[in-house]
Amino acid sequence: MKRIHVVAAVIRGIEGQILLAKRSADKHQGGLWEFPGGKVEAGETAQEALARELHEELGIRPSASRPLIQVRHDYPDKHVLLDVWDVSAFSGEPHGAEGQPLAWVSPRQLSDYEFPAANQPIVAAARLPEHYLITPDGLSGPELLRGIQAAVKSGIRLLQLRAPAMFDAQYRDIAVDALGLCAGKAQLMLKGPLEWLGDFPAAGWHLTAKQLRELSAGGRPLSKERWLAASCHSAEELALAAKMGVDFITLSPVQATQTHPDAEPLGWPHVSALLQGVNQPAYLLGGVMPSDVERAWQAGAQGVAGIRAFWPQ
Template sequence: MKRIHVMAAVIRNAAGQILIAKRPDDAHQGGLWEFPGGKLETDEDRATGLRRELLEELGISVTQARPLIDIRHDYPDKSVRLDVWLVTGFNGEAHGAEGQPVCWVAPSELGNYSFPAANAPIVQAAQLPERYLITPDMADEGALFAGLEQTLENGIRLVQLRQTQLAEREYRALTERVLARFGERFDWLLKGNEPPEYPGVGWHLTARQLHELGSHGLPPRSSTGWLAASCHNAEELSLAQQLGVDFVTLSPVLPTPSHPDAAGLGWEAAQALIGSINKPVYLLGGMSPERLSEAFDAGAQGIAGIRGLF
């Protein structure tokens, strides 16, 4: 089977906008928007290939980049690897050096543009941050709120409200108070047996829910927030892929104080599992900001954590 390695870039400018380019009308999937890039040459280093393609297509010289997401598609006659990097530093003014239309858009506006279906995970990765906070169980609501204020100061915006000590009714009441205070200052995900009904608030499925929904499908969702799932092995990652979640957490990577008897996957196994799913993956378990570079090298979107981020 023919194997094709394609480099692509999510290019972010100082204003936080993302550069997208329009495919020629006479090309395969012509008229759709895409993330710039092109085929890696034989024996060419990935970073070198990325720099070459962006210089040829956009006239920019890359100065800072890292892997973002790796997507693989098998067709009857070929296998395509879409190797996507996040570019946050470059010299020159990006333009369509080959005559293609290009534009800078806010990450939140990417959904307004038509991309090839294979680009959907890239759109999600481009919109998601590097860190995903899971709140620790806290009986002291004041301390929880103070911790969330500190979380804002630390620049974390993606948060799962997890309070396992609360019954469903208590959890819902707390959710109301949290949203009243913090509102849209965070991108929220909630736990529960049903999808949240709050506009823009997401739902984080447990591994148990993944297995239960795998044969029944997802219930109707009225919220436009993120849909995520907790995964621990290849089977659960496959279920998450089938259900069409936006991203997953994979754990535990390393031993943690909260689960001292749980053996960690380790970096090598985590990297292999990340390669089995075309979704952004946050690594969880023993993670801290100091582990971010290792997470990126393993192909992860970033890290998720409780104690390491709160």
């Protein structure tokens, strides 16, 4: 069955809200909400199709857009490639030019709306930022908390509390304080045994590659209301993460890194090839800087993750 190439747009308003449209009842997956867009016609680039579809459907013209995520999904009756773009500026006033209802919703509210199954990774990508901060090893508890506070103040919205050399009891104490610093401002991802899940209901969980391999056969280990991520380093681990239903992944190491000097770098071309088959938002990690984010987008990633290069000095 031929895969249908479709463009879709995560359109952001001035206050960060996202524009949704409701599919008419007579369409495929009718009655569900969607990110506006439509089929790419023969001879069109994705950007040309995006501009045409948004003008036809909403009466707007995008003036600033970038790749966000590509999702391949197989319905029983059709196979689709959703080519999703983040539209941060446009001209015109959006209206349902085809009579379709529209809604501006906050990223947090997206999970309250019912979308076609293929749209679930787009919902995650629309809610996730472009930078993922991972705390450095070897810092004291007060140093970690001061750094987290500074990072959140500087605009970091997603961070992982990683302290592999720390005793469990100390890590758990710091996690409580870190959750307080992040409340309402940033999503904190914790690492550790899943027996801790119930003790930190506001936290997301980031699985190690070892945990991913051990747990993937059992399916997703926590509810869809909580963020779940996994560390991946190969096509095999990417497949396990997809099977488990994680919300996003890190893929590393892209380049040589001080943190793991013995690890063989994947390299940018191989990273790009690996992400061709990945539906989950992916952060690239290992030898990347915050300034590499545009290169990461072009490779098919959500953004970049890092430790030292991202940590507030």
